[in-house]
Amino acid sequence: MKTFFASLSFVVVLAGSVSALEIRVAPRTLVLSSNGGKLTVHTDAPYYPEAQVSLWVDGVELDEVAVFHDDCGNLVAQASKAAAAAAIGDFKGKMKRVTVTLVVDGVSASGHLRVKK
Secondary structure: OHHHHHHHHHHHHHHOOOOOOOEEEEOOEEEOOOOOOEEEEEEEEEOOOOOOEEEEEOOEEOOOOEEEEOOOOEEEEEEEHHHHHHHHOOOOOOEEEEEEEEEEOOEEEEEEEEEEO
């Protein structure tokens, strides 16, 4: 019986690590003047509760990030539009392109997001 649990623990450790990461940022355009909305980052990495996750917008780490799994069991990170707007700050013009970076257990991937006033 001990051998079974030792093997099970080993499998859990392997399943709980991220070696590569691909992300998809949604929405493509975040409209700051609209009601509601969130910044959501979908991954191809499996979700597990012990994951160390941070979400960055233009080099600013967001404080309140919800982490959960989608229907496929992959990790999703989500922040409020207000948190993303605070990280972006005020900008000239009507639209700006920002870089969104997700870090999961030290492995990072970046994507782009258009932000409209």
